[in-house]
Amino acid sequence: MSHATGTKYLKNGVLPHMWCSGCGIGVMLGALLRSFEELGYERDDTVVVTGIGCTGKADDYLITHALHTTHGRALAYATGIKAFNPRLHVVVLMGDGDSVTIGGNHFLHAARRNMDLTAIIINNFNFGMTGGQFSGTTPGGMFSQTCVYGNPERGIDICALAEVAGANYVARATPYHVWEMKTNIKEALGKKGFSVVEVYSPCPTNFGRHNNMKSTPDMLHWLRDKGLSVEEYNRRKTAEKEGYFAVGKLVDRDEPDFNERYDQIRTIARKSQGRC
Amino acid sequence: MARQVRLMQGNQAIAEGAFYAGARFYAGYPITPSSEIAEECSKRMPELGGMYMQMEDEIASMAAIIGASLAGAKSFTATSGPGFSLMQENLGLAVMGEVPCVVINVQRSGPSTGLATKPAQSDVMQLRWGRHGDQSVIALCPATVSECFSLTVTAFNFAEKYRLPVIFAPDEVVAHLRENVTVPGPGDLEVIERKKPAGVPERYQPFAADADGVAPLAAFGDKYVFHISSSMHGADGYSNNSPANATWRVAQLHRKIEMHRDEIVLTNTFETEDAEILLIAFGATTRSSRAAALELRKQGIRAGVLQLITLWPFADKEVEKLCQKVKTVVVTEMNYSGQVAGEVRKVLGSAADVRRVNSFNGQVITPQDILKVIGQSVNRITS
Numbered sequence: 001m002s003h004a005t006g007t008k009y010l011k012n013g014v015l016p017h018m019w020c021s022g023c024g025i026g027v028m029l030g031a032l033l034r035s036f037e038e039l040g041y042e043r044d045d046t047v048v049v050t051g052i053g054c055t056g057k058a059d060d061y062l063i064t065h066a067l068h069t070t071h072g073r074a075l076a077y078a079t080g081i082k083a084f085n086p087r088l089h090v091v092v093l094m095g096d097g098d099s100v101t102i103g104g105n106h107f108l109h110a111a112r113r114n115m116d117l118t119a120i121i122i123n124n125f126n127f128g129m130t131g132g133q134f135s136g137t138t139p140g141g142m143f144s145q146t147c148v149y150g151n152p153e154r155g156i157d158i159c160a161l162a163e164v165a166g167a168n169y170v171a172r173a174t175p176y177h178v179w180e181m182k183t184n185i186k187e188a189l190g191k192k193g194f195s196v197v198e199v200y201s202p203c204p205t206n207f208g209r210h211n212n213m214k215s216t217p218d219m220l221h222w223l224r225d226k227g228l229s230v231e232e233y234n235r236r237k238t239a240e241k242e243g244y245f246a247v248g249k250l251v252d253r254d255e256p257d258f259n260e261r262y263d264q265i266r267t268i269a270r271k272s273q274g275r276c
Numbered sequence: 277m278a279r280q281v282r283l284m285q286g287n288q289a290i291a292e293g294a295f296y297a298g299a300r301f302y303a304g305y306p307i308t309p310s311s312e313i314a315e316e317c318s319k320r321m322p323e324l325g326g327m328y329m330q331m332e333d334e335i336a337s338m339a340a341i342i343g344a345s346l347a348g349a350k351s352f353t354a355t356s357g358p359g360f361s362l363m364q365e366n367l368g369l370a371v372m373g374e375v376p377c378v379v380i381n382v383q384r385s386g387p388s389t390g391l392a393t394k395p396a397q398s399d400v401m402q403l404r405w406g407r408h409g410d411q412s413v414i415a416l417c418p419a420t421v422s423e424c425f426s427l428t429v430t431a432f433n434f435a436e437k438y439r440l441p442v443i444f445a446p447d448e449v450v451a452h453l454r455e456n457v458t459v460p461g462p463g464d465l466e467v468i469e470r471k472k473p474a475g476v477p478e479r480y481q482p483f484a485a486d487a488d489g490v491a492p493l494a495a496f497g498d499k500y501v502f503h504i505s506s507s508m509h510g511a512d513g514y515s516n517n518s519p520a521n522a523t524w525r526v527a528q529l530h531r532k533i534e535m536h537r538d539e540i541v542l543t544n545t546f547e548t549e550d551a552e553i554l555l556i557a558f559g560a561t562t563r564s565s566r567a568a569a570l571e572l573r574k575q576g577i578r579a580g581v582l583q584l585i586t587l588w589p590f591a592d593k594e595v596e597k598l599c600q601k602v603k604t605v606v607v608t609e610m611n612y613s614g615q616v617a618g619e620v621r622k623v624l625g626s627a628a629d630v631r632r633v634n635s636f637n638g639q640v641i642t643p644q645d646i647l648k649v650i651g652q653s654v655n656r657i658t659s
Contacts, residue, residue, distance in 0.1 A: 011514075049343075052506075059503065060515050065496045067346060067373075068505040069339065069514075072363055076336035081496055082350070083327055084301050086498050088347065106339075109332040120653025179475045262327060269322035 006033025022216030024201030051098035072103025111165035132206030168193030293428030301516030348495030394638025395448035489532035551580030
């Protein structure tokens with residue numbers, strides 16, 4: 001039995017990639033490209049939209065259609081692409097800075113509109129590209145280059161935010177649970193409406209070193225030991241959840257997406273032409 | 277077929293001009309005094325099979341029209357000063373990625389949220405420089421409701437032809453003015469479509485310019501697969517940080533406008549042949565300047581008007597040529613600092629007699645305001 005490698009979407013001669021050893025972005029990208037292949041995506045019907053930061057460099061390795069955008073705005077660009085051409089597979093790769101810090105408003109509204117986009121979010125709990133400052137997901141009390149005495153702010157839960165804002169599909173994955181990650185990414189790609197896969201990603205270089213996880217194995221052990229299946233996580237009482245997180249599919253629903261609703265608007269508009 | 281004459285508002289004529297030009301995607305965030313454009317688009321776009329999107333802010337609006345343009349749409353947005361400030365980040369991407377689109381900035385009084393419903397012409401420099409990095413754009417400004425229609429078509433044509441964002445910047449007076457417009461029939465006005473790639477798809481390079489300085493642009497979904505990037509990139513669209521590449525890219529963004537400068541710079545002149553006083557104006561002040569010039573002619577003073585239709589690139593050659601014979605130049609504009617007067621001074625030098633008529637209180641400059649400035653020294657001018 002042959003396995004999908006995803007290499008048909010990779011640009012020749014660009015490997016090895018630029019991400020630090022131990023980073024989860026490459027693992028996510030591998031899972032994404034294998035998912036493309038298994039779903040039969042073509043280079044010319046797929047658009048990858050990226051923002052700024054470590055994850056934003058991902059398009060450099062791809063030979064699909066791609067748009068590399070400004071910091072935090074990737075979802076808004078993707079919205080325009082998908083709205084005008086619903087036949088395209090539009091995938092948005094962002095970090096925690098792009099998605100819920102500088103770009104938080106766009107995230108809320110892409111979910112509210114239920115745009116048929118797949119957002120894959122690498123959450124490494126810090127701004128890696130600029131040297132490891134705290135972001136909107138850095139947990140309270142943890143350390144970074146700009147909170148050396150501890151983070152006075154609280155981190156936001158990306159999956160919970162996606163759920164209340166109206167996403168059709170939400171899952172959390174980690175590079176430790178790589179097989180499950182690919183399953184979630186494939187489900188997200190196949191789902192109509194806004195889908196989110198948050199990937200907790202090790203960042204030993206900039207996050208781990210400030211928080212007693214200096215090595216890649218330290219960070220992977222954290223993901224292994226603290227990541228619980230959704231069933232196990234939900235079984236626990238609130239106090240027992242402290243410090244743990246759910247891994248797997250969290251939301252799966254089938255609300256109509258924006259393009260479907262807008263097609264209905266077009267039908268109504270054409271019927272009442274000139275009378276509104 | 278009899279030509280159709282309709283009473284239209286400036287903003288409505290802008291929307292109609294956009295539909296005429298083939299715009300089928302609008303994304304925006306409502307703001308006075310541009311909201312009628314959004315309202316018109318929300319009604320008409322779905323009828324035309326196009327799309328109206330109301331985004332969460334102007335940042336997203338600008339991003340969405342760029343995304344739609346890259347998916348093959350003629351797209352546009354409309355806003356006013358504060359919203360235009362928010363659009364600048366992604367307007368920069370449209371410049372860098374050479375993405376055709378049109379941005380309407382109905383100019384209102386500032387600074388900040390200022391006199392939100394009142395007119396101004398104080399965004400002249402924001403139009404030109406309001407983005408980081410060294411870049412160049414095209415900005416147009418209408419003085420009549422008819423021009424709101426026809427110049428919107430021109431704005432789309434420039435955007436498509438030269439692969440760049442074009443800013444269309446009426447002041448609030450013209451945007452809210454109602455006048456009769458002779459609506460052009462199909463084919464009356466030229467409508468230009470962007471150049472598409474041909475040849476072997478694998479060899480397509482989205483930034484490899486032809487001899488005209490512009491590279492063909494495919495659409496996402498075409499067999500011509502391509503990358504567009506906000507970051508420095510090579511002809512193939514992929515990241516390229518070499519100094520040689522940056523030199524070529526940045527110069528190229530300027531050069532394609534410079535190459536076609538004479539086609540892009542549009543002006544109107546009114547009785548300038550024998551003028552000893554030249555009034556330079558744009559937008560609503562063109563109207564008061566023309567009235568003032570007529571009055572001066574009645575008094576035996578030979579006055580003429582130069583209307584700047586294209587604000588950027590600046591009409592330096594036209595100003596220089598017209599001013600060879602005039603004694604005095606009067607620049608009328610609704611801002612304090614003389615944003616256009618400064619450009620005129622740059623062209624004519626410090627020795628030239630350049631006067632200014634400015635208003636910056638949300639009130640229109642009247643012909644009387646202009647006559648007052650000229651009248652105070654009329655004897656000196658004509659002696």
